[in-house]
Amino acid sequence: MKHTSHPPCQTSDWYEHAFDLARGIAAYTRSPLIDGIARVIAKHPDAHIANAFNHKQVACKVWARDTLLEVAGATYGRIAVLGGWYGILGAMLLEDTRFDVAAVDSYDIDPAVEAVALTLNATFQERFRALTADMYALDYATLGADLVINTSCEHIADLRSWLDLVPAGTRVLLQSNDYFSEPTHINCVASVEEFSKQAALTTVEFGGALPTKKYNRFMLIGRV
Structure with missing residues (x-):
């Protein structure tokens, strides 16, 4: 035919x-x-x-979600996602039936992404919030988050100074990369060991690397 x-x-x-x-x-x-x-x-x-849901973005977020479940368990009262963009990671956590997540707050400094994140997470509107805020200006002691996620640490000039704003003992999930050629990446690291030294967490529950075509993504899970 x-x-x-x-x-x-x-x-x-x-x-x-x-x-x-x-x-x-x-x-x-x-x-x-x-x-x-x-x-x-x-x-x-x-x-x-x-761009937000391309295969590389998805792979990195799936890695974060699945490793979090394996390392730290499934139950969370409130998760704060810094640099949350369109709220995709929040949606991935909220729709995954393996998790018991009461609420996700997605913070981003760009006011244009708030409405998009709310549209994307409309199904979870009772458990999801999109908020426009500068991560350096937040009062982390009042957020009520038992997990703080930042998957864009390559954009933070002084990672430890930002982590000092987070209450001691809080669990964090952090990602960075060695994509030095990207102009907006102001603080890349060459290895997970360098990333771990930079973060200086009191407890490291996981440290690893995910190779991609152009760069390696590094991840730490632990406590401040």
């Missing part, structure tokens, strides 16, 4: 087709996160959701 070819999609049709595809995948997987991505495509066409 001869198959007829279809003309390539016009650029103006990209969002419509992406929306239909995301809705189809959401229906098949029954994933609130994928359903949220479909809503973002429809409601926030200027959001960089394809």
